[in-house]
Amino acid sequence: MANMELWYTENQTDNVNFSMKVKEHLYSAQSDFQKIDILNTYEFGRVLVIDNWTMVTEKDEFIYHEMITHVAMSTNPDIKNILVIGAGDGGTVRELTRYNTITNIDMVEIDELVVRASQEFLPFTANKLEDPRVNLYFEDGIKFISGKENLYDLIIVDSTDPIGPGEGLFTKEFYTDCFNALTDKGILINQCESPYYPNNATEMRRSFSKLEELFDVCEAYQYHMPTYPSGHWMFCFASKNLHPLKDFDATRWNALNLTTKYYNTDLHIGCFSLPTYVKQLLRD
Amino acid sequence: MANMELWYTENQTDNVNFSMKVKEHLYSAQSDFQKIDILNTYEFGRVLVIDNWTMVTEKDEFIYHEMITHVAMSTNPDIKNILVIGAGDGGTVRELTRYNTITNIDMVEIDELVVRASQEFLPFTANKLEDPRVNLYFEDGIKFISGKENLYDLIIVDSTDPIGPGEGLFTKEFYTDCFNALTDKGILINQCESPYYPNNATEMRRSFSKLEELFDVCEAYQYHMPTYPSGHWMFCFASKNLHPLKDFDATRWNALNLTTKYYNTDLHIGCFSLPTYVKQLLRD
Known part of the structure; x- marks a missing residue:
């Protein structure tokens, strides 16, 4: 049978x-x-x-979660206070908690059920949500950040696509609130879609151009994510002051001796070297 | 209806x-x-x-064909005599014919029918096979190369996977024949699969380790190929003398003013920065 x-x-x-x-x-x-x-x-x-x-x-979450965290953390190892928006599976927080230098992580996930389901079924990502430095807020990230000023060294927007509940996380108003909530050396890392299929490419361009208007430093970096459409995905690195390559000290990060499966300090530099058609999409 | x-x-x-x-x-x-x-x-x-x-x-062949050709051509702009094995669709030859400095391209494709079908249905790749510098041989590449010495500045193995007719193109005997057929500054570029799915990763390791035994310089580089499994694919760069980063002069290549959609001289450097798990697979 x-x-x-x-x-x-x-x-x-x-x-x-x-x-x-x-x-x-x-x-x-x-x-x-x-x-x-x-x-x-x-x-x-x-x-x-x-x-x-x-x-x-389970097979490839390490790629996404290492790339959304370590690029910023290695650019500024003095990051202490962090806001994570979305990220209900817990993987982003898991990577961040590996840095002893971090003192506080506010994680704002609109949907408590994603967190609870992840805690039950995805222990490989959700296993650090009870770290004492982590404060969980089940609220709308857009409302949470509104009005906050000069508070966070790093904001990570680990969102779904810009449809449904993630939509408001791709607006200029939201990015402006992020800008205001960041400290002088603050960094914003934003999930910004993919250059390959037209729908994703449109969202990537929109998101990048809004960030570029606000932040003096705005650079996109790429990673291989086999289970996302096309496998070619991007994060945006935006900051008032810090540049992900010029302010990056590989020796300092390597001295931390963190074991990673995707990220390394050579790749840190390499992932900002984008294919010509992607550069053109971003600069048009 | x-x-x-x-x-x-x-x-x-x-x-x-x-x-x-x-x-x-x-x-x-x-x-x-x-x-x-x-x-x-x-x-x-x-x-x-x-x-x-x-x-x-048609949508993403430019990625594969730019990456299989320009990395070697920009490392050694004096390349004149080239052997291409496989590549029946014509895309690799199309990219090579853009260099006026190349004087001869021997293309050895075992299956004439692939070339004829490509000429009829895929004019976007097969449109340069009648360039006067191109000699088409419908033969087994393994036999063609056997016994040739100190002849080619560049050999490109643009093969199918190591099953079926492509299988012999992944053996140590074949790589040894390539080594012998190359000039002192000769470069071998080899399609060497993908690190992500276990079957591909096994073939990638086998191919790389055989090349590494033979050639003083052996480096793998990656590219995003959305329509291949996982989207994360690799070429090997092997040479007796030339190193793809140390012997690379970006200014010289940029002066050629070739328009590309994926390859550029920043990406040339970046594509050799591999994820940690890929480095581990290759070095184990």
């Missing part, structure tokens, strides 16, 4: 599907904000899917 | 499928060596599929 085959298919574009074979559909819930699913898959281990988009997989 | 939906699904691994929506199945043939299909797709334009593996798409 043949076993039933269960596949999760993601419509990466109207004309492109990506499918992973599923061992078990572990969790499914509709929160006040979005649909949350957790799968156990053959190739990628456990997978968090929100509104039918793959957010985190 | 609903239109029929036609999708091409590639089994990237046993547990991962990648599917593209097809406008028209333009061509299908079984040659003496392999199955050749050409599709017209909504997202990627025309697509060459060999033995059910995507080889070339």
Whole structure:
């Protein structure tokens, strides 16, 4: 007797599907904000899917979470006070808690259910949310940051795509609030989509151009993220003063002896070297 | 009345499928060596599929073909005599013919039918095969190169995966013949798979370690190839004498004023900065 085959298919574009074979559909819930699913898959281990988009997989989450944190932390090792918006799976906080120099992490996730489901099913990312330096706020990040001034050394916007609850995290008003909430040497790291498929590329350009208007330093960097559409994804590094290459001291970061699987100080420099078509998209 | 939906699904691994929506199945043939299909797709334009593996798409072939050629050409602008093995779609030769300094390109493709089909259906890659400097040989590259000595400034192995007709192009015997056929400053560029899925990673390691035993200089570089499994792919740069970073002169290449969409001289440097897990795979 043949076993039933269960596949999760993601419509990466109207004309492109990506499918992973599923061992078990572990969790499914509709929160006040979005649909949350957790799968156990053959190739990628456990997978968090929100509104039918793959957010985190056990196999490659290390790439995303190392790249969203260590580029800023190595540019300014004096970072002490951090705001993380989104990031409900906990992976971003897990990486940050590895720095003993960090004294406070405010994590603002609009959807408590993502955090609770991650704590139950994704212990590999959600295992540091009870670190005493971490304060969890289940609130709208847009409201949380409004009016705050000169407070955070680093703000990480670890959001879903700019549709649904993540939409307001891609506006000029929100970026202006981030600018104001940052200290003089403050850095903003922003999930800013992908250059390859037209929908993602449009959002990447919009997000980058808004940040570039506000911040003296604004640079995009790339990483290989196999389970996201096209596998070619970007973060933006924006700062009032610090430049991710000019103010970067590889020796200092390497002396911390942090073990990483994707990030390293050579890659730190290399990831800002973008393909010509991506540069053109960003500068147009 | 609903239109029929036609999708091409590639089994990237046993547990991962990648599917593209097809406008028209333009061509299908079984040659003496392999199955050749050409599709017209909504997202990627025309697509060459060999033995059910995507080889070339109109949308992103520029990435592959720029990266397989310009890294070597910019490391040694004195390259004059070139051997290309495989590359039946013509894209590698197209990029090479842009250099006026090149005097001869021997292209050895085992399967004439790939070339003829590409000339008919993929003019965007196959449009320079009639350049007077190009000599087409429809032979086995392994036999062609055997016994040749001190002849080529550059050998590019633009092969399919190491299964089927491409298999012999990943052996130590073949690499030794390449070594012998190269001039003192000769460079070998080799398609060497991907670090992400286990099957590809195994082949990447095998190929790299064989080259590393033979050549004083052996470095891997990465590129984003969205329509290949995982999107994270690698070439090997092997040479008796020239180093892709130490012997690289960005000013000289930029003075050529070649327009590229992916490759640029910053990226040239950046693409050799590999993620930690990839370095570990290569050095183990």
